């Protein structure tokens with residue numbers, strides 16, 4: 001069994017439902033809410049009396065004769081009023097939450113995911129709304145829009161929408177640059193799909209918690225307004241009942257108790273549920289999520305280029321120049337005038353020191369340069385089609401089945417919230433249109449092809465439950481899943497330990513040979529180059545300084561920089577002394 005397999009399994013965490021059901025606070029508060037909501041929704045089943053029919057002779061009458069809680073000051077049935085009034089109180093809270101969600105969540109998603117002018121404008125608007133005193137706005141809107149509890153709840157929804165906006169925007173902006181979001185784009189998934197799959201799942205838990213909190217707050221605020229006599233007046237609500245009871249508090253103090261109890265129990269249950277949900281939902285096995293890729297220092301360009309012949313290959317890059325706009329408004333070239341060709345079935349190594357521009361070149365081919373970066377000059381032909389300046393839609397069409405990508409850090413390219421099976425089946429379903437069952441079958445087959453011994457178990461595992469080596473195999477399986485013509489592998493073994501590196505390289509070599517894929521292998525490791533590549537391009541400070549057949553280039557480098565790289569390998573790897581068994585008693 002390989003090293004990557006033995007390290008694979010961590011104990012499985014109980015599912016969300018299980019954690020919820022074993023949390024007494026969660027279960028109890030949900031039960032209280034369900035009972036209250038059930039009584040309110042099915043009010044006609046819980047009472048045959050009307051909430052508005054009044055009989056003055058019954059005013060302040062005690063319980064009895066089917067009137068569970070007696071009568072109020074106008075001779076109306078208190079139990080019926082409580083149940084029907086709850087409809088307005090809870091309905092109002094639902095309305096406020098719905099408005100806040102509809103306004104706050106999409107705006108937060110768009111601002112966090114895309115940034116730019118919308119983010120600036122929305123953040124400015126949110127700061128403005130948050131600076132307004134809610135009570136004063138509610139009072140003013142009642143004066144302008146009339147005494148309707150529903151209108152007040154809509155206004156309240158708008159006032160609390162910023163809390164959802166900020167929550168969602170912060171979570172989404174924090175994960176925007178995560179490699180697994182880039183990886184999803186590399187698979188050719190649409191932004192809307194990425195948001196639905198990877199982004200919404202991140203904000204789901206805090207949003208659910210916030211919903212419970214905001215509902216509790218809306219109920220409290222609404223009751224406060226009604227109690228002060230600023231609500232609808234005519235509608236029975238728990239707040240209005242409190243208000244009426246308060247005027248007769250000396251005569252019938254119990255009349256305050258019932259709406260007070262209903263309000264207190266509902267608000268308390270919502271707050272307790274929110275806090276229990278926080279424990280349940282936020283205790284997810286998020287696994288190791290690495291931060292964004294480190295960006296390295298700049299370089300200026302020099303050097304010669306080799307004539308690479310006609311542009312008939314699978315990938316043909318000419319005069320590729322990548323520039324970044326810096327914070328001070330100036331522009332910096334990080335890749336300058338690069339020419340590259342990868343032919344079908346060929347493995348081209350792109351080598352050079354850290355920061356030489358290898359990754360920027362690879363991302364340009366994928367059409368996935370980070371924000372601020374752009375191809376300022378040149379052409380990238382993928383299967384004869386120009387990729388520079390192509391629409392995102394066009395590039396999405398190419399990613400996955402024309403060009404696929406194997407990243408450097410396997411773990412951070414898998415979304416911790418999803419299983420391996422989810423990762424593998426999603427592109428199969430969206431790109432190849434397979435059914436769920438077909439995609440699952442295909443994914444299992446792919447896992448077998450990348451030599452994962454127990455594919456069914458690995459399919460059901462989350463990223464934190466598998467080793468780095470296995471995660472890289474999963475990503476390789478994903479990359480070849482739609483049968484790409486060109487595979488771009490960016491330092492695919494750097495994050496792995498030595499034995500696993502060798503296995504993953506062997507796997508890549510085998511898959512490449514079986515499928516006849518062209519491979520652009522980005523690496524700084526000349527050992528890997530010698531092992532896998534047919535040809536090598538050496539990159540330094542953003543330019544290609546030498547291209548040639550691997551054997552020629554490694555044995556007879558023409559450029560001084562290539563020679564330096566080779567010397568560095570030799571310097572770094574002193575000849576090992578022959579292994580001798582430790583002498584007995586040496587310790």
Ligand SMILES: Nc1ncnc2c1ncn2[C@@H]1O[C@H](COP(=O)(O)OP(=O)(O)OP(=O)(O)O)[C@@H](O)[C@H]1O
Pocket residue numbers: 295296297298299324334352353354355356357358359360361370371372373524
């Ligand atoms: N977002 C960015 N803004 C500005 N410059 C950047 C950005 N990303 C990368 N660069 C610059 O581009 C240059 C090339 O970086 P690149 O990541 O392509 O190097 P690399 O050869 O792939 O290195 P490594 O092997 O360490 O990944 C670096 O000098 C880096 O500073």
